[in-house]
Amino acid sequence: MSLRFNPPPHWPPPPEGWRPDPGWRPDPSWGPAPQGWPFWVDDNGNPVPSDHPDDPSFIPPEPEADGSSPKDQGQSGFGDRTQGSQHPPEDQSSQEGSDRAQQPTAGASPHGTSGGWNGGWNGGQGGPGQGGSTQWSGYPGGQAPRKKNFFTTTAGILSIIGAILLVLIVALVLVLAGIIGKSGDPEESQTASSYATESSTASGSPQASGTGSAPSGSRPDQANIPGNDAEPVETLSGEGDQRVKTDKLKDGHVYYAEYWFEGESNFAIWGMDDKGEDSGLYANDIDTSAGSSWIDLDGLYGNPKGFHMDATEGSWEVKLYDKNAIQSEGDKPLESNGTVAYVYQGPKKDATFENLGHESFEIEAYDLKGNRTFHENVSEGQKKDVSFPDATKDDDNILVQVRTTHVEEKWKMSYR
Known part of the structure; x- marks a missing residue:
């Protein structure tokens, strides 16, 4: 009976068949998992006990077909396990043994080698350090998405042209305003704006x-x-x-x-x-x-x-x-x-x-x-x-x- 990663309901769903690398940690923005949350379940959705229930990257041994746990767990604590230290029962497939071989090696960093605290679902099995490439859910071939340069699109090119035309229009208006403003008589303009028109007294002065x-x-x-x-x-x-x-x-x-x-x-x-x-x-x-x-x-x-x-x-x-x-x-x-x-x-x-x-x-x-x-x-x-x-x-x-x-x-x- 195989294991399936079981994220808390407020975490985003992982890609199909995804398993964490040793030391993987979720994105902090997702929030902590509820206390005692079972990170692993069997095919029937039943929680699978783990010696490290607070570590989502620790993969517990897969249960027997009858639901019992294997007798030889080969687990001596996080940080002391070496690759291959978990021995599957004789009737387990070599693939299951390979899955268990993903446990962290001695002295592994608690932040892991792939994805880190901000890695999201990136860095699952097959990620860096495991001979594969970083996994990106939802993109073909597991490749990171390429961002299209906005300025190479039609909209971007039109925006650049529009900005240049706007600058030219503003410059033209400023030039014309300066020419018109200088065309009048400065002294006459000052007199008209600063002073009232002269009138005459009864004597004519x-x-x-x-x-x-x-x-x-x-x-x-x-x-x-x-x-x-x-x-x-x-x-x-x-x-x-x-x-x-x-x-x-x-x-x-x-x-x-x-x-x-x-x-x-x-x-x-x-x-x-x-x-x-x-x-x-x-x-x-x-x-x-x-x-x-x-x-x-x-x-x-x-x-x-x-x-x-x-x-x-x-x-x-x-x-x-x-x-x-x-x-x-x-x-x-x-x-x-x-x-x-x-x-x-x-x-x-x-x-x-x-x-x-x-x-x-x-x-x-x-x-x-x-x-x-x-x-x-x-x-x-x-x-x-x-x-x-x-x-x-x-x-x-x-x-x-x-x-x-x-x-x-x-x-x-x-x-x-």
Whole structure:
């Protein structure tokens, strides 16, 4: 009665008549066999006892025809058996003796010489070390499958051609885009994209201005800030987000802006350098607002060549004045609201800024040379003490800037 290898149900089925080489181990990905699993059964499916039940490569002696085990097993333990040490009964065929001769030789590695831990069903009888070739289930002649090179197939060749054509098309598009982009006048293109179109004032002189209507409602009040009757150097107005240019601001002069925004978004005024890049923030308010701001208070950027009116929606108006147009408060106390630019003229004094609103505000001051006098943030309900230097001469004027985010935020400055 012959033996048949009996794999656990979660292992893949072996090829017909397959037997393991000495030391063969299953692929670890198959998982372990259940404890006590019989790896060998007879023709009737009955388990055949094994002296090494946990070793799937150990082939036990074949049972007698009547189901009894042979008397002379010739097994002295794994690793001590030599080829031919198992003697079959006299009525066993020479083939059965050959099967038993597949037991591992003395000192054989537990990983075997064929297939190893990752060999799957490869390396069965007739595999390496047994005078045969490695067995591959499901392939003719027991040969390993040959992988066809994808790039030699019709699909592979078409894929290569398609990739080359795609690269050529992309390159052609980039070249054409470069040619078209360079065909226009660069200066004209920059003017169109960076600045709004110039319009004319009533007197006919050119003036840079935005497009759209100026605010038409009532300008928000700022307490104790008198109206300015001076002629502005330039007036800019428009709607939404725009960039406008100006050539009215001379280098070496100090200017300030009075602005009015009517809308429900954030409104910021940025200065622009000669490349059209933002270079200095002069206002940053929320919702309808009004205020005044020194232009390039600290002298870091120089007078701008234009302005970026940054607003999602809403209309705005900005009037630019020479510093001499501002009405100085001298050394008098001042209580107001919103963003305010003013001049301090007087002797050296200590002062206190008090927050009367619900949001923090910023205060800073510079002399006419761009040197900072003080810079503070005043939180809700707090006070900040500052010191004014002597500014009794016109050349010693101190430019003071108070910045809030809402025009209704109140503050107070008093002297000690």
